[in-house]
Amino acid sequence: MGRIAETFARLKKQGRKALVPFVTAGDPDMKTTETLLHSLVENGADVIELGIPFSDPMADGPTIQAASERALAGGVTLGAILQLVSRVRQHTSTPIVLMGYFNPVLRYGIDAFAEDAAAAGVDGLLLVDLPPEEAGEIHGALRRRQINLITLLAPTSPPERRRQLAAAGEGYLYYVSMTGVTGTQHVDPQAIAADVAELRRESRVPVAVGFGITSPSDAEAVAAFADAVVVGSALVKIIAEYGKSPELPERVAEFIAALRQAVDRAA
Template identity: 40%
Template sequence: MKEYKMQITQNDSLSKVDETFCELKKNKKLALMPFIMAGDPNIEITSEILLKLQENGADLIELGVPYSDPLADGPVIQVAASRALKSGTNLRKVINLLESLKGKINIPIILFSYLNPLLSFGFEKFCEMAFNAGVSGLIVPDLPLEEAYKFSKIVSNHSMDLILLVAPTTPFERMKQISNHTKGFTYLVSVTGVTGERNKMESRVENLIAKLKEVNTNPIAVGFGISTPEHVSRVREWGADGVIIGSAFVKRISSSSEKDVVDHVGEFCKDMRLAADKK
């Protein structure tokens, strides 16, 4: 069995994301990583949902920062971002939210943000505040590999991981480069296109996982288009280390009343946990 590459921070210790995947690997468990949009429908309910996801089996959580031009996202998450922006959510409020949950959230929180809000805020200032608020990692989907090197160093200096994405269209040599420079895990995008629920998992994902394993010693988490327990089981059978589920969670948030939304999301997380653990 392949051992994970140990990503060492400036403090010569494993990151929280590394530790989580190592523990899951030891217990032969698939990492379950829900995605939700911060501030959808409002920041207070986001706080409750984060706690409920942790309670109901999430191993890590990817938390989206709303942005007005989310190029990598499909309609479900685009609308969620619009709702969050209308509720007054911004990057500072997301950081404040996580700061308020320190000591309550014990699993890694991965922030998903486009680059422009981070640059507008001040990248180093953002990293310092994010780490102090308990953030463990960062995904920036519009950050090209050529620019990722300098940003990754800043993120690592603040004891967080900059997680890079590999797409179905990524050439093999570039896949190698991405795998060598991602931290925490490699995010494998399962489809060509934007986020969104799909009726079935494309069989080529199995080949993509195998191809990535040839050059990658990080954990591999598969995202985009995963929306059912069957999809989760398939990803586990194909040898991935984690599964990222976004639009399916966000859709349940948008279709639930404020009174019921936390419980509805929690029940769906339980279902995904059962699928991730099913042998």
């Protein structure tokens, strides 16, 4: 059993839901990202999604796009991100999922990436622009290294496709709470609760909900019916606001701790 499965099994036994924060690697710089990753763990993150900066994102709104631009301007590479994961892995068993787009992985080399990611301690990969029908090669390479290929599922997915994705899911399913890009709309828990409940019945892995979760109250509402809550743009906004200020780690810690308490209240 991998770290992702172990984490969700432990939380289920405890009657708790998972908190999954997202940060962009290298925003504002790699040293700060490393500090923040440790802070996320210390303040209650169960799984970390670490964004791979990309110049042409299709699912990310202005907040995460800007974070990618800052990271790329600082010279962040996929190789440097894997080195970062390797350093962080020496101090924590918290699952780390890389999230991004297919081009950087393809350029790195699919088999080389899978090998190096496994050696670094990566637990999962989520590629926003790679449909399952075209993921055969990378899926095989990851599976041989016990790395989960995380699947995205949209509210507009037809019922048959939902069932197919739910049956094939690894690690967890990432349910996108709305149409559109990240950080531009506000989640409506009542509008998606029934869909997520149905998906949880169909899926053999836990269901995480992301996009539009901006506050502890949002997190609490979504945790009432989902297995995990993903918070990205709201956290990235804090990083953008404070940048390299000495106050940044404290502000991030406060926000994550508040989310943790909110998610636990819903359990």
